[in-house]
Amino acid sequence: MPVLFAHALVQQSYSTLNPASPQARLVDRLGDSMFITAAVVFGLVVLALLWAVFRRRDSDEGPAEDARREWPLRTSALVATAVTTAILFVFLILDVSVGRSITTNPGKGALQIRVTGHQWWWEVQYRDSLPKNWVTTANEIHIPVGRPVVFELKSTDVIHSFWPISLSPKKDQIPGDENSLWFQADSAGVYRGQCAEFCGHQHAKMAFLVIADPPAEFASWLARQRDTALTPTDALARRGKEVFLASPCVMCHAISGTPAGSRIGPDLTHLASRRTLAAGTLPNTRDNLIGWIVNPQVIKPGVRMPPNQFSGPDLLALVAYLETLK
Amino acid sequence: MCSRFRDSVILSAVLALSLAACQREERNFQGLPSGSAVANPKVREVELVPGGNVPADSRPGPYEENAYAVSQGKTLYNQYNCSGCHFQGGGGIGPPLMDADWIYGSRPANIYETIAEGRPNGMPSFGRKIVPDQIWQITAYVRSMSGLLRKDVAPGRTDDMQVRPQEQSAQKAKPVQSAIPKSAEIP
Numbered sequence: 001m002p003v004l005f006a007h008a009l010v011q012q013s014y015s016t017l018n019p020a021s022p023q024a025r026l027v028d029r030l031g032d033s034m035f036i037t038a039a040v041v042f043g044l045v046v047l048a049l050l051w052a053v054f055r056r057r058d059s060d061e062g063p064a065e066d067a068r069r070e071w072p073l074r075t076s077a078l079v080a081t082a083v084t085t086a087i088l089f090v091f092l093i094l095d096v097s098v099g100r101s102i103t104t105n106p107g108k109g110a111l112q113i114r115v116t117g118h119q120w121w122w123e124v125q126y127r128d129s130l131p132k133n134w135v136t137t138a139n140e141i142h143i144p145v146g147r148p149v150v151f152e153l154k155s156t157d158v159i160h161s162f163w164p165i166s167l168s169p170k171k172d173q174i175p176g177d178e179n180s181l182w183f184q185a186d187s188a189g190v191y192r193g194q195c196a197e198f199c200g201h202q203h204a205k206m207a208f209l210v211i212a213d214p215p216a217e218f219a220s221w222l223a224r225q226r227d228t229a230l231t232p233t234d235a236l237a238r239r240g241k242e243v244f245l246a247s248p249c250v251m252c253h254a255i256s257g258t259p260a261g262s263r264i265g266p267d268l269t270h271l272a273s274r275r276t277l278a279a280g281t282l283p284n285t286r287d288n289l290i291g292w293i294v295n296p297q298v299i300k301p302g303v304r305m306p307p308n309q310f311s312g313p314d315l316l317a318l319v320a321y322l323e324t325l326k
Numbered sequence: 327m328c329s330r331f332r333d334s335v336i337l338s339a340v341l342a343l344s345l346a347a348c349q350r351e352e353r354n355f356q357g358l359p360s361g362s363a364v365a366n367p368k369v370r371e372v373e374l375v376p377g378g379n380v381p382a383d384s385r386p387g388p389y390e391e392n393a394y395a396v397s398q399g400k401t402l403y404n405q406y407n408c409s410g411c412h413f414q415g416g417g418g419i420g421p422p423l424m425d426a427d428w429i430y431g432s433r434p435a436n437i438y439e440t441i442a443e444g445r446p447n448g449m450p451s452f453g454r455k456i457v458p459d460q461i462w463q464i465t466a467y468v469r470s471m472s473g474l475l476r477k478d479v480a481p482g483r484t485d486d487m488q489v490r491p492q493e494q495s496a497q498k499a500k501p502v503q504s505a506i507p508k509s510a511e512i513p
Contacts, residue, residue: 247454251456297356307457
């Protein structure tokens with residue numbers, strides 16, 4: 001089966017052919033059924049064509065014999081046209097019903113997450129009736145397994161498109177407008193997502209992770225994220241905090257519990273708990289973090305963060321501080 | 327036949343020329359070379375001269391001819407909250423930036439100095455908070471507000487300063503019949 005072959009070719013967590021939610025599975029099944037039907041129809045058409053090319057022709061028979069032979073041909077052409085039309089109508093109905101069932105509101109009890117697209121990263125916000133419980137993070141979306149999650153999709157600059165690849169079809173994020181999308185993950189795991197609308201220089205390096213946790217684990221993650229950043233205990237990290245607060249970092253980044261509160265760049269309150277840097281571009285390691293701070297323009301040319309000049313000791317202290325932001 | 331050949335030669339020459347026009351400018355993501363005089367301009371430390379229009383340096387700024395950098399400057403102008411005092415150039419808490427009056431000079435180096443070092447009575451010093459490259463971008467944008475940059479370099483679009491939503495996103499109104507005003511009555 002070509003479909004099975006295609007399934008085997010692509011990487012596990014990075015494919016629409018490997019659905020991990022009821023919504024993605026419906027779309028995948030629709031795609032598979034269209035592919036298989038089209039393949040069968042294509043095979044039949046090729047067979048008919050070959051038969052038409054290679055069939056025997058007797059030239060010495062009269063016009064009456066010709067007419068007798070033409071009748072079944074004409075009938076089968078008519079039947080084929082009717083069947084084709086019927087198949088297309090069946091697909092129309094299937095398509096509309098799949099579209100309706102994945103866009104129907106999941107009702108109450110769904111988790112609301114606001115995802116705002118920026119050039120070139122994702123701001124993720126978990127809201128609450130108490131604003132002090134709001135959690136803002138970036139590029140990493142934790143969701144509970146088996147519970148519907150509604151995403152409110154926004155953008156502040158240009159059109160982006162939110163695409164949690166194996167979990168859901170994509171949806172555009174349009175500046176000045178709000179879109180929404182919902183799905184629920186079947187099983188725990190880390191799924192990759194990607195911006196799916198060309199949004200400028202670093203569109204390709206605008207990825208995110210969806211991390212589906214068991215409900216209890218998700219609740220404890222959310223509780224940890226609500227904490228403000230702790231004042232570091234060791235001297236180096238304390239020095240790093242001073243460096244951070246006196247540097248250009250504070251013009252764009254926020255760390256809750258400190259005077260830094262700008263919302264232009266990603267919130268760094270729990271930076272060290274995240275797996276990637278720069279919207280899925282680099283694994284979050286010490287070396288990558290240093291490289292990213294010193295010259296992000298080498299790693300992601302055009303990114304809004306400028307190259308920064310720190311003395312060696314200041315840089316080490318700064319990174320030591322950022323690593324305490326668990 | 328011959329004239330058609332000549333026409334097509336002329337047409338392809340025009341097309342080739344217009345293709346060459348596509349490359350307008352370089353986008354310099356690395357910023358200014360560090361250690362250069364422009365990246366680390368010498369700025370007066372004190373020497374308080376309030377009110378005096380003292381042209382310190384008549385060199386052009388590095389981004390006066392770069393539309394990309396000016397538009398970055400425009401974004402930063404709002405993100406760094408210059409608009410908090412100067413508004414969209416009309417001024418309010420701080421002086422207006424889109425008119426012809428300059429208290430501390432209109433040259434790029436003057437404006438750089440104003441942003442980096444601050445000015446008496448309210449303008450904070452941003453020299454240690456904004457990297458030089460971005461100060462130069464904001465400088466270029468500030469100059470574009472009063473038309474001091476070339477027209478094809480100055481930003482041509484504002485997405486977030488609409489006096490009302492665009493027509494396509496207007497709320498559907500319920501038409502109401504209003505009373506006929508006095509002025510419209512037949513005398």
